Amino acid sequence: MRSIIIILTTCCILFSGCTGNENYQKPDDPLEAGREFIRFALDGDMRKAKAFILRDGANERLFENIEKKYAAESQEEKDNYKNASIIINKSQSLNDSTAIINYSNSFKRENSEIKLVKINGEWWVDFKYTFTGDSETE
Numbered sequence: 846m847r848s849i850i851i852i853l854t855t856c857c858i859l860f861s862g863c864t865g866n867e868n869y870q871k872p873d874d875p876l877e878a879g880r881e882f883i884r885f886a887l888d889g890d891m892r893k894a895k896a897f898i899l900r901d902g903a904n905e906r907l908f909e910n911i912e913k914k915y916a917a918e919s920q921e922e923k924d925n926y927k928n929a930s931i932i933i934n935k936s937q938s939l940n941d942s943t944a945i946i947n948y949s950n951s952f953k954r955e956n957s958e959i960k961l962v963k964i965n966g967e968w969w970v971d972f973k974y975t976f977t978g979d980s981e982t983e
Contacts, residue, residue, distance in 0.1 A: 871897065871968060875944035875961040876936045878968035882959065887926045887950060889915060899962060899969040907972050925952045945974075 872878045878897065885894035891912045898908050915923070929952035937945045942963035949956050960974030 873966075873968070875938070875963070875968050876933070876946065879936075879944070879946040879948075879959055879961055879970070880931055880933070882970050883931050883948060883950075886911070886915075887929055887931070889923055889927060891915065897968075897970045899964070899971045904970075904972040907976060926950070928952070944968075 872881060882894055882897040885891070885897070891908075895908055895912075898904050915926075918926075929950040932949045932951060932954075933946060934949065934956060935945075935947040937947075939945065944961045945958055946961065947956060947958045958975060960971040961968045962971050963969075
């Protein structure tokens with residue numbers, strides 16, 4: 846009887862873990878979407894962070910480079926990122942479908958910016974902006 850309970854409990858945990866991502870919806874607010882992207886990246890959950898990246902070749906290549914750089918960091922650096930707080934310096938809506946977030950984190954304290962664009966009702970990170978500063982919408 847005890848082994849059946851253990852097996853059922855394990856199945857419930859596995860089942861709830863698998864379905865949790867299926868029900869996940871990205872935030873419908875650019876600031877919250879940006880915060881989630883940043884938090885996932887700081888935590889090293891690159892799979893979840895990548896789910897926010899606007900799908901195009903340049904964005905995907907840039908994000909892959911960041912993934913590789915993060916993977917090469919020491920465990921101490923990764924832990925420092927994971928423990929860091931997000932500091933939003935400024936959030937600016939350029940129009941109803943484009944926003945810029947200037948942020949840093951409590952570990953590195955280096956200002957950076959991300960651009961979010963709303964496409965088909967979802968907010969996406971246009972990662973190219975972080976490197977080029979080009980605020981043109983596509």
